[in-house]
Amino acid sequence: MTKKVAIGVDIGGTNTAIGIVDPEGNVMVKDNIPTPSHGDIDKYISDLALAIDELMKSVKLLNKDLEFPGIGIGAPNGNYYSGTIEYAPNLSFRGVVRLVELLRNHFPKMEAMALTNDANAAALGEMIYGGAKGMKNFVMYTLGTGVGSGLIVNGDLVYGSDGFAGECGHTILIPDGRRCGCGALGHLEAYCSAPGMKRTAFELLAQYNATDSLLASKSFNELDSKMIYEAAVEGDKIALEVFEKTGAWLGQGLADTVHYLSPEAIFLFGGPTAAGDYIFKPTKEHMEKHLLPIYKDKVPILPSKLKAGDAAIVGASALVWKELGK
Amino acid sequence: MTKKVAIGVDIGGTNTAIGIVDPEGNVMVKDNIPTPSHGDIDKYISDLALAIDELMKSVKLLNKDLEFPGIGIGAPNGNYYSGTIEYAPNLSFRGVVRLVELLRNHFPKMEAMALTNDANAAALGEMIYGGAKGMKNFVMYTLGTGVGSGLIVNGDLVYGSDGFAGECGHTILIPDGRRCGCGALGHLEAYCSAPGMKRTAFELLAQYNATDSLLASKSFNELDSKMIYEAAVEGDKIALEVFEKTGAWLGQGLADTVHYLSPEAIFLFGGPTAAGDYIFKPTKEHMEKHLLPIYKDKVPILPSKLKAGDAAIVGASALVWKELGK
Structure with a gap:
């Protein structure tokens, strides 16, 4: 029987954390790539896509029936509506970065791909996996x-x-x-x-x-x-x-x-x-x-009931379930 | 052809204003009764129901095809969820008043009956009839x-x-x-x-x-x-x-x-x-x-594009369209 798991990406100033998260909020596998200082967004997206691909492959070795319906991304100044990162002071990418669109080119078949800022992702994580389950406000x-x-x-x-x-x-x-x-x-x-x-x-x-x-x-x-x-x-x-x-x-x-x-x-x-x-x-x-x-x-x-070390990845992954549940 | 119109009630400290409002936000007829200082809620509800009945009759004389799908009420400390007025310092009714339930006894066939506070009613009025038409936030x-x-x-x-x-x-x-x-x-x-x-x-x-x-x-x-x-x-x-x-x-x-x-x-x-x-x-x-x-x-x-004199009635009446639109 297939089991759906969500991919969470947390883009920080120096480091990008990627994880695959099960529906209970446990990180199954994770990896890191540098958030580059070179400002070349196409290069960064390629590196990110490659890292995601490898994580999916590695976790498939554990369970070949896994499905990956989406990617959720938390990033500073991440805009949910447009899927863009806008003028983030701590990132090397200038101006407005069409992050979701660029990443989607690498994963055209994903059902859900969404971006928001890290605090919003944390709130969603708390609602989907944490202490706010069942809360509406x-x-x-x-x-x-x-x-x-x-x-x-x-x-x-x-x-x-x-x-x-x-x-x-x-x-x-x-x-x-x-x-x-x-x-x-x-x-x-x-x-x-x-x-x-x-x-x-x-x-x-x-x-x-x-x-x-x-x-x-x-x-x-x-x-x-x-x-x-x-x-x-x-x-x-x-x-x-x-x-x-x-x-x-x-x-x-x-x-x-x-x-x-x-x-x-x-x-x-x-x-x-x-x-x-x-x-x-x-x-x-x-x-x-x-x-x-x-x-x-x-x-x-x-x-918060989110585990400190994994919270950013887990929060970002919650975006996937929120999108699928719409 | 029948035309639906909404009833708006604004409960203030000394005065209760009642009006019948067309879908464009115009007050067709209106009336006032005292908000009593005697604290007898059953008496007040009877008076209010009578005033509403008479307004409906009077406006029916102008157009016999009018329908009255609901009553919206604005009141201090009005609680939308419970339909109650709770501990309003400027009203003579003590404690928690089950306003919607009591008024519904007089109008059992109304599709919609809802209560909120006056500022919330004003916001709804602005969205339904005023300058915020089409705005979501x-x-x-x-x-x-x-x-x-x-x-x-x-x-x-x-x-x-x-x-x-x-x-x-x-x-x-x-x-x-x-x-x-x-x-x-x-x-x-x-x-x-x-x-x-x-x-x-x-x-x-x-x-x-x-x-x-x-x-x-x-x-x-x-x-x-x-x-x-x-x-x-x-x-x-x-x-x-x-x-x-x-x-x-x-x-x-x-x-x-x-x-x-x-x-x-x-x-x-x-x-x-x-x-x-x-x-x-x-x-x-x-x-x-x-x-x-x-x-x-x-x-x-x-x-605000709501007319100052009628805004409270008009805002309260907007609750009706909001309820029907759910």
């Missing part, structure tokens, strides 16, 4: 170098009029506040991303002149959110306050999200969420504080 | 005593998991800022509603000690947004700055809305929008300033 925040978000309304991703909806990391948390990576001031991403936590730690070290903190021996370029977590576990006051403040800021942002969309749940994904209660507890507490009475105690903040 | 802000919002995504209203989505007036614009009517601090509503404009005028009068302003002779309880508009037309500096600041605040909020939903357009409805360019121009300018490059110059801010 929820939100996924991905906390990492930046803060991404994927919004699910009435069982579908919110793409908006142009394919680019769901940039909640770039909403204004503190007017005229910290400078965000995008250049604007006061965005949520500048406070609640992993680098945002580092910035908070440095502000607090400066404020308290905290020479006795475990974080005081690290340079700005050394410190990362994992070290802050480890220091918090040791009881370091600065590190503990970083989590408290990050939770306060994130909670404020999530309250706004609830007031917009009244989701069934909010999922958090990414490095900083490994700190568990250190981040979830203050976030929940401060979100609740900001909610209108009609929303209070209704919206859980949950850790 | 847009946002409606209603500026009045408060600030309401209705979000349309993929051609449907966003109700969220519990029916209460779209309270964007209660998102945080200025952390720890002005106290909002809901009791929280810094909400958009506290800055961009009609009373918000009055508060801004009083802040500016105080800041500049502006004894020569046209607004300086008005008490806090006298001043309204229409007076501020009239003073702005006369070139009053305080009044002009009120519009500039209101536009800056609203523009900040709308930029967040674009980052969430990437709508095709944003519609503004309500008293303060009568000021035209005085409010639209600074709002647009400041929204654009806050947008990520991918959204810039894409999202027009448009005045």
Whole structure:
């Protein structure tokens, strides 16, 4: 009997991860190719197609009855409607790249081929394989170098009029506040991303002149959110306050999200969420504080159930099932 | 030949407006009954049903071939999913009122009967009859005593998991800022509603000690947004700055809305929008300033095309066509 499996591709700044994912969300085989700096998109698409072909062959050796109905792709600035990557600052390909069209030339028989950004892919992954199974309205925040978000309304991703909806990391948390990576001031991403936590730690070290903190021996370029977590576990006051403040800021942002969309749940994904209660507890507490009475105690903040290492591939592959299910 | 027309009911704090609306959005006949302060819901529903019956009879005299497939109702804290009004602070009915169920007892043969809040109804009205015809993704802000919002995504209203989505007036614009009517601090509503404009005028009068302003002779309880508009037309500096600041605040909020939903357009409805360019121009300018490059110059801010006097009835009636079209 044939078994359908989905191909997921995650295009990052330096690396492209490819995997074949079974309907339960397990990665059966995976591979990596460099995301090139040479900017030659045709060369890159050929390399990508070759890598996908080889993965399909290798997994067919395990089970010759597998079928591959589609490829889902997550990429920065990936546009679902047009299948293009548009002006992605961290990729070497300039302007608008017709990614789906180019890849389709190599796989003309695939039933489904679709592209979106990585946070949207993560949200779909959570809905198809993860903790949001059966939910029709929820939100996924991905906390990492930046803060991404994927919004699910009435069982579908919110793409908006142009394919680019769901940039909640770039909403204004503190007017005229910290400078965000995008250049604007006061965005949520500048406070609640992993680098945002580092910035908070440095502000607090400066404020308290905290020479006795475990974080005081690290340079700005050394410190990362994992070290802050480890220091918090040791009881370091600065590190503990970083989590408290990050939770306060994130909670404020999530309250706004609830007031917009009244989701069934909010999922958090990414490095900083490994700190568990250190981040979830203050976030929940401060979100609740900001909610209108009609929303209070209704919206859980949950850790993503996607496995950290494979989440990007798995999320991208979920696009295939979503397309086939239409 | 029979012609279908929709019944729209708008339940306000002191007054309930009822109208029969043709498919082009024109009110054919309308009536008012008091929204009672006695809290007796059964009595109120009987009165409402009687008023609806009489309106149907009166319009049948004009055209005996009219059909009435449904009733759409807009009400504060109206919940589409459950057909209930829940804990509405400005109504005398306590707790959860099963409005649709109670009214349906009087009209068992109606095909469609649905309830939502007034801002959602306005958004549907704009989509069915107004400036948003053919749009699948847009946002409606209603500026009045408060600030309401209705979000349309993929051609449907966003109700969220519990029916209460779209309270964007209660998102945080200025952390720890002005106290909002809901009791929280810094909400958009506290800055961009009609009373918000009055508060801004009083802040500016105080800041500049502006004894020569046209607004300086008005008490806090006298001043309204229409007076501020009239003073702005006369070139009053305080009044002009009120519009500039209101536009800056609203523009900040709308930029967040674009980052969430990437709508095709944003519609503004309500008293303060009568000021035209005085409010639209600074709002647009400041929204654009806050947008990520991918959204810039894409999202027009448009005045609602619903007629001010009838908008609430017309919006509520749009629920009927939306239900029938499902």
